[in-house]
Amino acid sequence: EDQVTQSPEALRLQEGESSSLNCSYTVSGLRGLFWYRQDPGKGPEFLFTLYSAGEEKEKERLKATLTKKESFLHITAPKPEDSATYLCAVRGILHTGRRALTFGSGTRLQVQP
Amino acid sequence: NAGVTQTPKFQVLKTGQSMTLQCAQDMNHNSMYWYRQDPGMGLRLIYYSASEGTTDKGEVPNGYNVSRLNKREFSLRLESAAPSQTSVYFCASRALDRGSTEAFFGQGTRLTVV
Numbered sequence: 001e002d003q004v005t006q007s008p009e010a011l012r013l014q015e016g017e018s019s020s021l022n023c024s025y026t027v028s029g030l031r032g033l034f035w036y037r038q039d040p041g042k043g044p045e046f047l048f049t050l051y052s053a054g055e056e057k058e059k060e061r062l063k064a065t066l067t068k069k070e071s072f073l074h075i076t077a078p079k080p081e082d083s084a085t086y087l088c089a090v091r092g093i094l095h096t097g098r099r100a101l102t103f104g105s106g107t108r109l110q111v112q113p
Numbered sequence: 114n115a116g117v118t119q120t121p122k123f124q125v126l127k128t129g130q131s132m133t134l135q136c137a138q139d140m141n142h143n144s145m146y147w148y149r150q151d152p153g154m155g156l157r158l159i160y161y162s163a164s165e166g167t168t169d170k171g172e173v174p175n176g177y178n179v180s181r182l183n184k185r186e187f188s189l190r191l192e193s194a195a196p197s198q199t200s201v202y203f204c205a206s207r208a209l210d211r212g213s214t215e216a217f218f219g220q221g222t223r224l225t226v227v
Contacts, residue, residue: 004155034215043117043203043218044156087156100171101146101216105155 002027002092006104013078013111021073021107023088031099033071035064036087038106044087078111085109115139119204119219126194126226134189134222136204144207145187146171146216147179149200156203162187194226 005024013019025033032051036044048057050066057064061082063074073086085106092102120135138145146161148171158171162181176198178190191198201223205216
C-alpha cells in the first residue's frame with residue numbers, strides 16, 4: 001500500500017517570508033504527483049502535476065519540485081491570499097491492489113499581513 | 114462551465130436514516146470518484162467508477178453504495194447512517210482513470226449524523 005506524508009501539519013508565515021512545504025511518498029511506479037490547494041469550506045483546486053524526478057513547475061508565487069522520494073512546494077514572498085491547506089497526492093496502490101489517487105493529510109498554511 | 118456539482122451542501126441525519134448524495138459533472142469525463150475528508154486523515158477514497166457502467170471499492174467502502182447513473186452522474190448512498198459517517202464528502206472526476214490526468218473536485222457535502 002502506497003503512502004503520502006506531508007509536513008509540517010501547519011505553518012504560519014509573515015507576509016513576504018518564503019518557505020517550503022514537504023511531501024514524502026512511497027509508491028510502486030510513480031504515475032504523477034499532484035498538488036492541490038483547498039480553501040476552507042471548498043473542494044480541492046488543482047495546482048500542478050509532476051511526472052518525473054527533476055521536474056519543476058511554477059505558478060505565480062508557487063514552485064513545485066520533485067525527487068524520487070519527495071516533492072516540495074516552495075512559496076516565495078507569500079501574501080495573505082495564499083493562506084489555504086495544500087494537499088499532495090500520488091497515483092498509488094490501495095490495500096485492495098487497485099491504483100488510485102492517494103492523498104496526504106495536508107499542510108495548513110496561514111500568511112499573516 | 115459548472116465543473117463538478119454536488120447536492121446537498123449540508124445535511125443532518127439521525128442514526129439509521131438513509132440518504133443519497135448526488136454528483137454531476139459536465140466535462141465529459143469518464144471517471145468519477147467519491148472521497149470523504151476527516152480532520153488529520155486527508156482524503157480517503159470510498160468508491161469510484163472508472164467508466165460508465167463500472168464501479169469499484171476504494172479504501173473505505175463499508176456502509177456505502179454507489180450508482181453510476183450515466184456518464185454525467187455518480188451518486189453515493191448511505192443506507193443506515195452512523196455517527197462514524199459524519200464527514201465532508203467530495204465528488205471528483207477525471208478524464209480517464211489512469212495516467213497523470215488531474216482530478217476536479219466538487220464543493221463538498223457536509224454531513225452530520227446524530
